[in-house]
Amino acid sequence: MKPVLSLCIYFFTLISFCQSNTDIFLFDLVSINNSIKVTNGTNISNNEGYDNQPSFLNEDRILYSSTRNGQTDIAQYFSNYKSKVWINFTEGSEYSPLKIPNRNEVSAVRLDKDGKQRLYRYNLSNGESSELIQDLVVAYYTWLNEETIVSAVIEDQQLNLFVTNISAGTSRKYATKVGRSFHKIPNSNLVSFISKENENQWQIKSINPDTGVTKLIANTLEGVEDICWLNNKTILSGKGTKLYKLTLNKDNNWVEISDFSSLGITSITRMTVNPSIDKLAIAADFKTANDNTEATNQDEEQDHTGTTSTESNKEVTEIETIVQRNLDAYNARDIDSFMKDYADDIKLYAYPNTLQTEGKEAMRKGYKDWFDRVPDLRAFIKKRIVIGNKVIDEEQVTANGQIFNAVAIYEIENGKIFKVTFIQN
Structure with missing residues (x-):
């Protein structure tokens, strides 16, 4: 029965996300000293179904997973043109798209129709794809550099942390019972991950992928596993409608910096900032105008054409x-x-x-x-x-x-x- 159970788990890992009606929101971000302001929120996906897992390709382009024709593909949003294109045309569904460092390529977790789940690379010039890691069922991941991937791998009915060297074709396990949030810590050779070894209190830890050494950074918000780094000292996280920050060695606990309930946002999950740290993209459950017309209309801003x-x-x-x-x-x-x-x-x-x-x-x-x-x-x-x-x-x-x-x-x-x-x- 074990192979059958494992198969069901990794189907659940990705497919269950499609049940929620999430959208991608883009904000202006201003950070001065220990003060952070988030303004001008706009729903950039505005799509029925699943839109999630945003990441910045560069200053103005956002990658995210989006529903199209009954499956989930990689969308690229141009914030300067307010337009979207699709960058892949496979028969499978793609999740967690990320720019591969120093290459004209992106990567994504692909779930094929035959149930196979693997990490792929996609050429931005022609859309062609190839498998990155053949022997591991990757669920979540990030890049340390163009050769090194730190990922959560589905194994023994749980997520375990692996470090993979693409050129050498080697993978090594360094931690067990991890969450889905992986981020390269700015200005360092470290990657942060969420440890769930303590079921009562999840923790943000760092790992040095070269040595495997892990260190405790901070506790997460209760029950929250999604974070992003503003810089190498400040972490952002969201819970419900509220956005929080934690500046290491300054804040004793998570500090609320914004409440997005007036935008119709009901639950914040993924988040990411652009390289200049002046844009914030988040994925969130969204209450439509039909659910709360008055609240949504209060936050619509007119553009230069006079329409909202x-x-x-x-x-x-x-x-x-x-x-x-x-x-x-x-x-x-x-x-x-x-x-x-x-x-x-x-x-x-x-x-x-x-x-x-x-x-x-x-x-x-x-x-x-x-x-x-x-x-x-x-x-x-x-x-x-x-x-x-x-x-x-x-x-x-x-x-x-x-x-x-x-x-x-x-x-x-x-x-x-x-x-x-x-x-x-």
Whole structure:
């Protein structure tokens, strides 16, 4: 029975997360001396279902796991453009996306449809993936550097801490009964983790991955295992609607710094800060406007178009959904699904205004031939901008063993794409 029990446990580890309706919120963060202010909270995911595990790719881009077409994939949010793209197209579900240090790649825990759960890397240039650690069922993790991973591995019906050297292909266990929060401690060669060996009081500990030496840092908030480091002295954590901080050697206990209940947030979980420490992203359970319209409306701020940020995000999501669905059909070479998103009088242009194809029938004929002749066809979105009714995609396309770059400008009306302009190098 043991293999069956283990299988059930690691299914539960990831799939159970999908039962909650979590969202990603982005805040401005100001930290001066021992004072921290968190303002201007915005729901950047605004998606029905599971949105969780945020991490910063760089100053302005946030990675997170998000529900799409019944599975969980890696989303990338551009805070400067207020737009989202998907960076992977596997049949499995991805969780805990992180930037791999010094590489143009991200990593994520993947749960495939056959039940296999492993840690993968994903190339940001073409979306291709490969397995990172073959023999361990990784549930949570972080990177010390581009060669060293500290992770929680499902083993003996619990989570145990392993340190893996990717180049050497070696893994070693250093601790048992750990939690899900792993973070490189800023300006150090240490990683923090949550120890659950004392069931009555969870603890934040550090580990030196080179030596395996562990040290106690502090106690967690009661029953809370999610933290992040603001710097090498200050830790953030959340419980319920409130955000707390603990500055080592200054604060005797956790200090409340903000209450997000007015935003509709009901329970804070994951959190992360950008490299400049002026942005905070959190994952949280969210009470919708239907649950508490008055409270939510009080916190909506107008953007430059005069609409609320919630309304603006909804419009972007609907337009982008059409284009993303169309791209998925393109990559699947499914001509029927692909053509459903186009208006009957669709016009295709070469930039700036050279008409190439007019009408749905002519377009279908051309693309049907293209799909039939190119078995390795794949378009990968490098960057996406949404402006009004236009979606502008910078694409990298693979066809017949060759790779080329292009820009596609989609224009949408009444739920259909009526014009596409291509710019190709």
